[in-house]
Amino acid sequence: MPRWTEQVKICSRTGLEGSLDDGYSWRKYGQKDILGAKFPRGYYRCTHRNVQGCLATKQVQRSDEDPTTIEVTYRGRHTCTQAKYLNKAFPSNIKKGLGENQFHSDETNQPIKEKIQETPVGIFAFETEHRVKTEELEIKEDIFPWFSFPSQSNGSENEDVLLESTFENHFTESFSPAFISPATSESNPFCLSACYLNSTELLCQQIQTSESDITETFSAPTSVTNSPILDLDILLHKGDFDTDFPFNNPDFFSSFELPCTST
């Protein structure tokens, strides 16, 4: 049975923590305390298991080191109708560009692709969660030290609030003005934090700044500003972005609004 792991960065402000919507509907069937882990592991199976015999399952566990990161281990592929639906909902070049680096297995029908394919709903989840390739995690944390949180839970009931506050403060203090565009001054900086560290997430960064810059950024990765976030260009795999990559087309963004705006 195919098995692979994602790391999902959560945005506690959105309240989506816990749902971890990946486009599929899951039913929780168990939870276990894992030896040596601070947080219990949740066990989920596809809601359509009984009706359609879909054997996909996933395990969800919050990371010890960074409680804002959820490790999601998928097992088995979806055979239910929602998998078909999700496969049709997004341009195929997205799948090609983003899928191949995300997983340890060579399975072709992988949730991250399906998640991204799911629009517009998938886009919103895509903006509030942070999925990273496991192998890149350390590199990202080196570049974004403010993404690493001290282990401060000590049983506090207000852990999430505390984390959110810390996260937000780190961001408002750490981002340069060049990164936070004046044009998006009403946007909550924390929303920028939810726009991400890998290639997929950098797209969101660019969405928040200037759509017209997107093409330039992707087509001329050596032309960067002094914004530290753009150093992430080194993490981009040029092959991930085909010339017709949808995010290069400003029209792609006209179909939805960015949800992370302050009230």
Next chain:
DNA sequence: GCCATTTGACCTAG
């Protein structure tokens, strides 16, 4: 009443 979640019990691989 239906469905999802919770949680202690049970199963099983190592």
Next chain:
DNA sequence: CTAGGTCAAATGGC
């Protein structure tokens, strides 16, 4: 034997 994974009754929300 132990830890991880699953089952299923109890519980709660709608």
